[in-house]
Amino acid sequence: IKVTYIESNGTAHEVDLDPGQTVMEGAVNAGIGGIWGDCGGACSCATCHVYVDPAWRALTGEKSEMEESMLECATAEVDPEGSRLSCQLAVSDALDGLIIRLPETQ
Numbered sequence: 776i777k778v779t780y781i782e783s784n785g786t787a788h789e790v791d792l793d794p795g796q797t798v799m800e801g802a803v804n805a806g807i808g809g810i811w812g813d814c815g816g817a818c819s820c821a822t823c824h825v826y827v828d829p830a831w832r833a834l835t836g837e838k839s840e841m842e843e844s845m846l847e848c849a850t851a852e853v854d855p856e857g858s859r860l861s862c863q864l865a866v867s868d869a870l871d872g873l874i875i876r877l878p879e880t881q
């Protein structure tokens with residue numbers, strides 16, 4: 776499942792994820808510095824904040840309440856429509872081609 780991560784400076788990285796892997800895990804495994812994932816995916820650190828590309832928002836679904844409240848701790852500006860915690864975003868075949876934009880800071 777191909778996911779493209781676009782850094783805030785425009786640099787793009789295409790990474791191949793396994794089904795069920797999270798967007799955070801994919802980035803950390805690939806050494807993409809723009810996502811930290813400090814809490815290891817427990818939805819308790821907000822250092823995996825990303826923006827889902829507008830074209831993909833319908834398919835990535837809704838945030839949980841826990842994710843929503845943890846996002847308030849994100850350092851970069853939160854976009855109510857596109858901001859997600861990437862450890863809460865597991866990929867499936869339906870998300871092949873997903874485009875994720877990284878904030879300037881975590």
Ligand code: FES
Pocket residue numbers: 799811812813814815816817818819820821822823845860861862863
């Ligand atoms: Fe900590 Fe996502 S990795 S909230």
